[in-house]
Amino acid sequence: MNFRWFWFITLFSLCHPQVHAQVVTTQLPPAQAAAEALPNDPALTSSLPEAHVVPQTPRGTPVTMRWDHLTVRSLPDGNEYLLDGHVVLYYGQYILHADHATYNDATGEIEAHGHLMVDGGPDDEHIVASHGSVNIYQNTADFFDVTGSLGVRRVKHNQVVFTSLNPYLITGKEVRQLGKGHYLVLQGTMTACRLPRPDWRFYARRIELNHGKAQAANASFHLFGIPLLYVPYVKHEIGANRTSGILLPVAGNNSTYGAVVGESVYLTLGRSADLVAGTLYYSNRGPAPFATFRYRGRGDNYAQVRFHSLLDYHTEAGNNLGGIDFFADGRYDFTPYTRAVIDAEYLSSYLYRLTFEQNYAAAINSEVQSQLYLEHERAGFSQAIHFNRYENFESVSPEGNEVRILHLPQVDLDAEDHQLPGLPVEYSFHVSSGALSRYDYNPFGTAFRTGAEIPRVDIWPALNLPMHFDGWNFRPEFAVRDTWYDKSQRPATLTQFPRLVGAPINRLDVEAGFTLRPPVVGRDFDQRWVQHLFGGELRHTLSPMLQYRYVSGIDNFNRILRFDDTEVASNTNELEYGLTQHLYRRTQKPRPCTGAALLHPQKNCGTHTVDWLTWRVAQKYYFDSTFGNAVTPGTPNPLLATLDFTGVDFLEAPRHYSPVISRFKWTAQSGDSAEWDIDYDTKAGRLLSSNVYTNFEHGNYHLRLGDAYLNTVTGAPPGTGLRALVQASKPTAYNQLNITGIYGSQSRLGFNTGASTGYDLERNGLQYGAVQATYNWNCCGFSFELRRFSLANHLRNDTEELFSFTLAGFGSTGIPHSARVF
Known part of the structure; x- marks a missing residue:
């Protein structure tokens, strides 16, 4: 890149009429809501001793004055007041402080000298000057040697309330007030940083402030006192403007x-x-x-x-x-x-x-x-009309595998459990009617298209009888489901592409079952050594559960077209049994909240009970191992009877036992958490899936770790023959590790850094990696990020460098938000 091109990019990119307001570093403190109890009585906002108050003739704007010494001169059309020592004048929305002042109640003119300070106005203006004049009737003024701010409200004892998201400060040799909330700064500066040594500021011969908007022409940008750029025009706004x-x-x-x-x-x-x-x-x-x-x-x-x-x-x-x-x-x-x-x-x-x-x-x-x-x-009843579209790309090539499923449209009527009048029985139902279509294509040249939308009606009423006795909960259920399709397919297994048949088809099943929950048993551990070791008292509970489900009547599973989970309903005769353990911890000693717990509404983090550890173990036994001959050997078989238990496609052959699932979760009072989910296949003797999620935060350190492991049959595309079917029947393992570590934050002063990675442990390859470093001064910051992608067998294999420069309360450029590590 040649020298002229470099300067062209620099001037073009930084000299703009408007930059996006965005608070990302610590300039002035963040905006707060103005105190509800801010007094209306001006005397309450001053720490000056009480002085005499002279009532004014109701002419123009009423004025209230305070002073140490007063001299009054009579004029033909009014009075002139000569005020000395701790002078305070209240007029309209403004308060004026000075050492000496002259006020003419006929013209509304105030001449003030020595430590002149004016506060108030529509944008909470704060003006400090050596001397100046104010006309309270015309809302005009002229100040000299000025330092000021907009969006900051002064309260007594030198406290401030920031009433704007982006307050800014000005200095100027002269400041003229042209009307209420309208100022003109001559030979001055504008910044969002603390004075007197801001990190950055704009210098201009003329800066106009008009009701929360600041703009200047022919300005120069200074960073750390060094002039860097010439800016033809710049504009800045306070608050939500x-x-x-x-x-x-x-x-x-x-x-x-x-x-x-x-x-x-x-x-x-x-x-x-x-x-x-x-x-x-x-x-x-x-x-x-x-x-x-x-x-x-x-x-x-x-x-x-x-x-x-x-x-x-x-x-x-x-x-x-x-x-x-x-x-x-x-x-x-x-x-x-x-x-x-x-x-x-x-x-x-x-x-x-x-x-x-x-x-x-x-x-x-x-x-x-x-x-x-x-x-x-x-009231527990729902009516809805849906338009859904699902698309799954199974290859990066335009001629690769692709599935598209449409619901155009679908009408649903649902009811939650409602009690029948006069009976202890509860009813619920689900009714849907829609028009569906499906398109499949694979690289072997075989395609399936339903053509026009296919009507489908699904009616599913259910009854249940909840019973409770001495801690026991028993809930028997009975349901009938009737599903009608305008078209069907020729009988085919999951390894065959479907062939559309014009004949309608109806599926009717009868469902029954029950859920049994025995009483929860538990024990408290409040010994002193337990409190010392675990930081509080413990309570351990055991919650067993037994659920039986029977579905019969689906004898045409291989003739049903597949669109969504409605079509994977099958016969089943199953029993689910499981045990859930909870370990609750209660601490007695209060302590302040830290880390993520600061976001919770509790002001004290040490005196409440937390569900510290939760562990659920469960399994299903299938009395009907073929699910009414719905299982296709050698390929995954997603059925409703398995999907409601685990998301892993473990059913590649008839079987009686499901995998054992384990769901373990730890939650700390500080907000730290860890979860470990396991699916273990006792029949094959292998781990099907293992997913770990952790989140730890301590002070400025933040660590997130996730590991996803899957070892299951992938299946063969339809119509690929016996060899491909045997090859697909072999388990395929995937193991993805994701780690994110952060020190600091995007808005913290000083040095902050973070890194994120996605690593394939099976193929020993880095799929994604990013490192971000940020350094923030008082009200500006610089970030640099290095990112690398290596995806789809090196189809995407690139490294990218990005940078971001931030002017607090003014603008930010560079790294997109979606690409940042933090």
């Missing part, structure tokens, strides 16, 4: 796609909406436009629309990485019981997401789900 303009730029470098530069604009769309639109440019690929629209209405109403894309100028087949990812989510409440919700996404290419998505979790997600529904819910 927003204005349209150009945001600070993004800059960085990607090892594969070249230099990265970006720019965007911010547009206000009324009081409740705004829009950010811009583009990144990858020197080796092309422009990447993006935009975000936000709306916030009354109550829970909101809307947000986002998209990002790449217009790749490599248009040849196999080398084009372009695409678009579009999101829309929102909610609108028509009444307290009726709402419309949208949560939609459109992704044109999974290859684009995998290679250009900034967030690691989003980059490896191959699913795209959308839903739009209107729901009315009241």
Whole structure:
């Protein structure tokens, strides 16, 4: 990059009409709500001794005065007051302090000298000057040798209340007040940092302050007292005021796609909406436009629309990485019981997401789900209409595996448990009716498409009789489920592609079962050695559970088209048994809250009981090992009877015993937590899954660790033959380790750092890694981040460097929020 190009980028990126207000470092203390008890009596806001009060003639603005010495001169049309020693004048919304002052009640003119200070106004102005004049009737003034602030309210004993999210301070050789809340600063400065030695400030010959807005032309930007940039025009606002303009730029470098530069604009769309639109440019690929629209209405109403894309100028087949990812989510409440919700996404290419998505979790997600529904819910009854779209990319190639399922639309009627009048029996039901379609394609050239939408009606009423006796809880249940489809498929196993048949099909089953919960047994441990070792008293409880379920009548499982979990219902005759243990801890000694516990409403963290340890162990026994001949050997069989117990597809052959599941969770009073979930297959003698989640925080140190292990049969694509079926029947292991460690925070003074990694322990490869370092001065900061992706057999293998520079309360540029470690 040559020298002229460098200076062009520097001046273009930093000289903008508007920068986005964003408090990310510790400049002035954060805004607080003004105290409810701020006194209206001006005498209560002054520490001066009581003095005489002279009542004023009601002419113009009423004035109240205090002084040590007073001389009154009579004028033809009024009086002139000569005030000396601790002079205080109250007029309108303002308070004026000075050593000496002259006040003419005919003209409203005040001449003040010595330690002149004026507070008040619509933006809580605070002006300190050597001398000046004020006309209280015309709301004009002229001050000299000024230091001041906006968005700061002075209270007695030199305390302050910050009434703005972004208060700013000014200095000037002369400051003229042109009206209420309207000032003109001549030969002055503007900053959001503490005076007298701010980290940064803007110098200008003329700065205009008008009701919370500050703007200047031909300004120079100084950092740590060093002039760095010439700024043709700059604007800044206090409080929640927003204005349209150009945001600070993004800059960085990607090892594969070249230099990265970006720019965007911010547009206000009324009081409740705004829009950010811009583009990144990858020197080796092309422009990447993006935009975000936000709306916030009354109550829970909101809307947000986002998209990002790449217009790749490599248009040849196999080398084009372009695409678009579009999101829309929102909610609108028509009444307290009726709402419309949208949560939609459109992704044109999974290859684009995998290679250009900034967030690691989003980059490896191959699913795209959308839903739009209107729901009315009241008194345990719900009526809703849904429009759903599900898409799963199983390959990065456009000709790879892809599944699309649509519900266009579906109407649902649901009722929670309600008691029948005059009887101890409770009823509930689920009724749905919808039009569905499905499209499958695999790289072997086989495709399945239902064509037009297929009607489906599902009716599922149920009865139950809850009974309680001496701590025992027994709940028998009975239900009938009838599901009708307009079309069906030829009988086929899960390893065969379905073939559509025009004949309708009906599925009717009868369901029965019960849930038995014996009394909870427990024991308290309050010995002194227990309190000393565990920091409090302990209570251990055991909660056994027994559940039986029987479903019969589904003899056409292989003829049902697959759309969602409704189609995986099957015959079953099963018994679930489990035991849940709780270890509660109660401490008697109070202590202050620390870490994440500060977010909780309790003011004292040491005198309450916490569910310290929870451990659940359970298993199912299937009396019918084939589930009514619904099991296809050699491939996963997701059935309703297994999905409601564990998310692991363990059923690759007929079997009687399910894996044993273990769910262990530890929660500390400080907010630290750890969870370990295990699924162990006693029949195969292997661990199916192990998931560990931990979160620890101590002072400025924060550690998150997660490990996801899966060892199960993957299955073969339909129609791939016996060899592929045998090969797919072998267990495949996955083991992903994610660690994030942080010292400090984005807004903490001094040095802060953090690192995040995603590592594949099975293949011994780093999939994702990021390191961020931030140094914050009093009101500015600098961040640098190094990120690396290695995904999909090195399809994405790049390193990216990004930086961010922040002016507290003014703006930030560089690292996108979704890409930051902290």
